[in-house]
Amino acid sequence: MRYAIGLPNVKEYADPKLLVTLSVEAEASGWDGVFVWDHLLYREESNAVVDPWTSVAAIAEATDMVRLGVMVTALARRRPWTVAREAVTVDVLSDGRLTFGAGLGSLRDEFRLFGEESDERVRATKLDEALDIVVGLWSGESFAYEGNHYKVNPVRFVPTPVQSPRIPVWIAGRWPNRRPFRRAARWDGIFATHDEIAHNQTMSTAQLEEIVAYTRSHRSDTDGNFDVVIEGLTIGSDHRKEAELVADYAAVGLTWWVEKLGWFRGSVEEARERIRRGPPGAG
Numbered sequence: 001m002r003y004a005i006g007l008p009n010v011k012e013y014a015d016p017k018l019l020v021t022l023s024v025e026a027e028a029s030g031w032d033g034v035f036v037w038d039h040l041l042y043r044e045e046s047n048a049v050v051d052p053w054t055s056v057a058a059i060a061e062a063t064d065m066v067r068l069g070v071m072v073t074a075l076a077r078r079r080p081w082t083v084a085r086e087a088v089t090v091d092v093l094s095d096g097r098l099t100f101g102a103g104l105g106s107l108r109d110e111f112r113l114f115g116e117e118s119d120e121r122v123r124a125t126k127l128d129e130a131l132d133i134v135v136g137l138w139s140g141e142s143f144a145y146e147g148n149h150y151k152v153n154p155v156r157f158v159p160t161p162v163q164s165p166r167i168p169v170w171i172a173g174r175w176p177n178r179r180p181f182r183r184a185a186r187w188d189g190i191f192a193t194h195d196e197i198a199h200n201q202t203m204s205t206a207q208l209e210e211i212v213a214y215t216r217s218h219r220s221d222t223d224g225n226f227d228v229v230i231e232g233l234t235i236g237s238d239h240r241k242e243a244e245l246v247a248d249y250a251a252v253g254l255t256w257w258v259e260k261l262g263w264f265r266g267s268v269e270e271a272r273e274r275i276r277r278g279p280p281g282a283g
Contacts, residue, residue, distance in 0.1 A: 001250050003279035004033030006071065006231055006258040009055060012268050013261075014048035016055045022261075022275060023059040027066045030278045034059055035071035035101070035258060040110045053086050060094035067097050071258070072172040072191055074105030076123040077116050080130035080150060081157075084137040088161050096162035101191055102131060103172030103180065124179060125149065131169070131187075138166050170229060175211050185218035189227030189255075199264040202232035205248050212253040229256040233265060236277035243281035 005026050007019055023034040036052045036059075052070040060068055068090065073083060091098040104123050105111070111118040117126070129147040136143040136152075140160035145152040161167045170189035173180030177195075184190035192211050194203045212228055219226065230249070234242050246257060257280060261271040 001246060001254065002032040002067075002256050003030075004035050004067065004256060004258045005031055005275055006260050007034065007036050008039075008262045009037045009052045010039050010042035010049050011047050011263055014050045016050050016058055018268070019050075019055045020058050020062045022272060023066065024062050025272065026275050027063045029276050030282055031066060031259075031275070032279070033067035033069070033099075033256070033258075034063070035069045035099075038070045038073050038105075039107065040074075040077070041107065041113070043107070043109075053090070056098075057090050057093060060090055060097065063094075065097075067099055068094055069099040069101050069170075072101030072103040072170070074110065075102045075130045075134075076126040077105060077111055077114075078130075080133040081137060081152065083130070084134045084157060087134070087167055088138060088157070088159060091161040091163060091167055092159060098161075098163070098167050099170060099189075100134075100167045101170045101172060102127065103191070106174075122149075128183065135166060135169070168227070170227060173211075175207070178214065181211065181215045182218045185215050185220075188225070189229060190215050191229045193231070199260065199262065200233065202260075203230060205252050208249060208254060209252040216253075227255045228253045229258060230254060231258045231260040233260055234280045236274050236280070239281055246280045 007013055007022060026034055036056055038052045039049055042049055056068050056070055087100055104120060104127060108118045126149045129150050133145050133150055133152055137157040138161055140158055142154050142156045144154040168188040170191045171180060171184035171187050172191040173184055174193045174195055181190060194207055197203045208230060
């Protein structure tokens with residue numbers, strides 16, 4: 001089991017300097033990863049937003065050990081070849097600490113307001129094509145692609161990622177929608193959310209167990225490494241109870257616990273205090 005903090009890139013957290021500061025404190029406090037949300041807008045136009053990839057690059061430069069990622073990139077509203085370049089750049093900058101997260105995106109307005117296709121079925125096919133393109137361009141070999149939404153003429157991208165055979169890919173899914181979990185089964189991990197779970201809640205072990213069983217039933221490589229990731233909330237004070245809680249989730253397949261941080265559980269200073277107390281069960 002490994003532990004990360006999940007940082008919004010919106011509202012009070014829409015400050016790259018703050019995101020860097022919190023990430024440095026997380027590394028010093030024993031966390032294994034720092035993952036930043038991906039939003040272009042957030043619900044109300046008055047809500048501030050900062051770019052996640054620029055922020056993660058700054059975090060990479062300021063840290064030495066934590067894994068990094070944008071969790072998760074709404075790939076259907078981005079140019080996949082641009083994302084491929086950004087991801088490799090961060091992987092090189094961080095000496096191979098990037099995990100690549102991808103999903104449909106949760107807010108239709110981020111597509112609709114800019115004339116992008118907002119229909120989930122179309123976005124899903126664009127996501128699948130874009131994933132093939134991103135990974136193909138990471139190879140460093142001549143790559144070409146022709147799909148329903150994207151076309152790439154023969155081209156070669158260098159440098160390649162530091163990580164071999166490539167940067168790990170996690171796919172986001174919101175249960176009970178099954179298609180994202182079948183998609184995730186073809187890649188390196190699932191970042192699982194649940195339709196019944198709000199920002200200030202954690203899914204149950206029974207809910208996670210159902211998700212893991214379904215996803216694994218669609219994996220062809222059952223012996224390969226496959227990460228199972230959820231967001232959760234702990235208070236960071238009763239270490240024994242936290243250790244027991246995490247053990248219950250690990251027993252049903254969890255490999256990464258991401259501590260949800262944001263306005264929905266208090267102030268930025270309270271988030272900082274939770275970070276400083278370290279991962280669940282530490283101490």
